[in-house]
Amino acid sequence: MTADTITAADIRINARWLIPMEPANVVLDHQAVLIQGERIAAVVSQEEADVHFRAKETIDLPDHVLLPGLINMHGHAAMSLFRGMADDLPLMTWLNDHIWPAEGAFVSESFIADGTQLAMAEMLRTGTTTFSDMYFFPEVVAQLARDAGMRAQVCFPLLDFPTPWGSGPEEYLAKGEEFIRQWQDDPFIMPAIGPHAPYTVSDDPLTKAVALSSATGTSIQIHLHETAFEVADALDRSGQRPIARMAELGVLGSTTQCVHMTQIDESDIELLKATGAQVIHCPESNLKLASGLSPVQKFREAGINVAIGTDGAASNNDLDLFGELGTAAMLAKVVADDAAALSAHEALAMATIRGAQALGRAHELGSLESGKLADIIAVDLSDPFLQPVYDPASHLVYSNQGRQVTHSWINGVPQVQEGRLTRIDVPDLMLRVRGWSDRIREQQTS
Ligand SMILES: CSC[C@H]1O[C@@H](n2cnc3c(O)ncnc32)[C@H](O)[C@@H]1O
Numbered sequence: 001m002t003a004d005t006i007t008a009a010d011i012r013i014n015a016r017w018l019i020p021m022e023p024a025n026v027v028l029d030h031q032a033v034l035i036q037g038e039r040i041a042a043v044v045s046q047e048e049a050d051v052h053f054r055a056k057e058t059i060d061l062p063d064h065v066l067l068p069g070l071i072n073m074h075g076h077a078a079m080s081l082f083r084g085m086a087d088d089l090p091l092m093t094w095l096n097d098h099i100w101p102a103e104g105a106f107v108s109e110s111f112i113a114d115g116t117q118l119a120m121a122e123m124l125r126t127g128t129t130t131f132s133d134m135y136f137f138p139e140v141v142a143q144l145a146r147d148a149g150m151r152a153q154v155c156f157p158l159l160d161f162p163t164p165w166g167s168g169p170e171e172y173l174a175k176g177e178e179f180i181r182q183w184q185d186d187p188f189i190m191p192a193i194g195p196h197a198p199y200t201v202s203d204d205p206l207t208k209a210v211a212l213s214s215a216t217g218t219s220i221q222i223h224l225h226e227t228a229f230e231v232a233d234a235l236d237r238s239g240q241r242p243i244a245r246m247a248e249l250g251v252l253g254s255t256t257q258c259v260h261m262t263q264i265d266e267s268d269i270e271l272l273k274a275t276g277a278q279v280i281h282c283p284e285s286n287l288k289l290a291s292g293l294s295p296v297q298k299f300r301e302a303g304i305n306v307a308i309g310t311d312g313a314a315s316n317n318d319l320d321l322f323g324e325l326g327t328a329a330m331l332a333k334v335v336a337d338d339a340a341a342l343s344a345h346e347a348l349a350m351a352t353i354r355g356a357q358a359l360g361r362a363h364e365l366g367s368l369e370s371g372k373l374a375d376i377i378a379v380d381l382s383d384p385f386l387q388p389v390y391d392p393a394s395h396l397v398y399s400n401q402g403r404q405v406t407h408s409w410i411n412g413v414p415q416v417q418e419g420r421l422t423r424i425d426v427p428d429l430m431l432r433v434r435g436w437s438d439r440i441r442e443q444q445t446s
């Protein structure tokens with residue numbers, strides 16, 4: 001570029017620090033990001049931006065760090081309406097005695113719409129720009145995310161038994177196929193297949209899910225090896241570990257995302273490695289339900305991609321990915337018995353570039369680089385509880401909370417400005433949430 005070349009941009013963001021994620025382990029000072037349309041036109045020093053760019057709008061963030069929008073790779077968004085409803089229980093009691101009855105009583109299109117909006121408001125406000133959802137009425141979730149301008153992988157549910165979304169596997173697969181066809185070319189929505197777990201989906205629908213995935217090029221996301229009970233029960237019934245059954249049925253592959261993955265032996269690691277399957281780590285849900293510990297460091301050493309998710313707000317109990325990263329980093333150290341396991345930069349990678357890899361979208365998401373989609377967040381590090389700043393990456397993981405996020409852009413469009421959501425009517429949403437909590441409380445006490 002010569003000194004007299006001036007490039008036009010829509011938005012220029014000046015920030016004190018910038019963590020691009022690619023290259024890894026780098027923090028840059030006094031950078032400018034130029035956005036043109038939906039993409040990042042350039043990431044350059046502010047001096048260089050002064051010389052070579054003219055932007056229609058400039059935003060100065062003198063105490064902030066810019067990084068790629070966070071990617072929450074596993075959740076059940078509308079379950080935010082069940083937050084705090086059934087705490088301090090192990091997974092199967094939580095599901096059988098509380099969550100599944102409540103879903104049977106309350107899940108409808110309007111429940112999903114209001115619960116998903118509540119979750120999107122929390123995720124946007126705390127720095128998430130892309131989320132993955134596995135829940136009922138995926139067509140409602142996809143439309144809401146689209147309307148809000150959020151990116152989402154939306155997995156249609158697949159189970160052996162009836163739910164408010166369908167009568168059984170045949171209907172889920174038929175509706176799911178139609179759902180995929182409707183959304184597969186959308187720039188924001190990634191339709192996917194969500195077989196719930198090995199203990200709720202039998203071989204025949206799993207085989208059909210694999211065929212649908214191959215025919216449409218869509219990902220599969222499944223809860224796998226979540227608890228010791230799941231693995232022991234499968235061994236008792238069939239002599240086979242759940243992941244070995246998944247491998248035999250063709251479920252494992254590079255477009256398959258295995259959520260939780262606690263209770264791991266060497267043969268499990270070999271299968272993940274051989275198939276290129278993705279691991280989605282949900283540390284806070286695993287801790288709260290006492291499900292188990294995921295050997296994240298072992299996976300990483302084996303070259304297995306590990307991304308991160310919150311799970312639903314009913315088992316976490318929030319959707320703040322920054323908090324999740326702090327938990328993940330600390331837990332990884334204890335599990336590996338190594339304080340060097342999962343550094344702050346490596347944790348941030350799990351919520352950005354590794355999430356993008358799990359989605360098969362690392363060519364356009366997950367880092368701040370020229371040509372990538374403009375999904376960007378800004379975190380204000382000026383608060384007393386974040387002082388002094390030696391290393392912004394350290395603060396983001398070990399000291400920060402998502403509430404410090406002040407700005408975000410998705411596809412170049414502002415979503416959070418000065419800490420406020422631009423596209424969700426929060427007071428109106430709160431009224432609807434209050435309505436649901438009154439009804440749920442009433443049913444629980446009757
Ligand atoms: C197929 S729709 C999703 C289904 O999954 C339930 N669920 C939520 N969290 C978990 C979890 O950690 N393990 C297993 N199942 C979970 C949710 O309530 C829906 O019924």
Ligand SMILES: [Zn+2]
Pocket residue numbers: 074075076223259311312
């Ligand atoms: Zn889950």
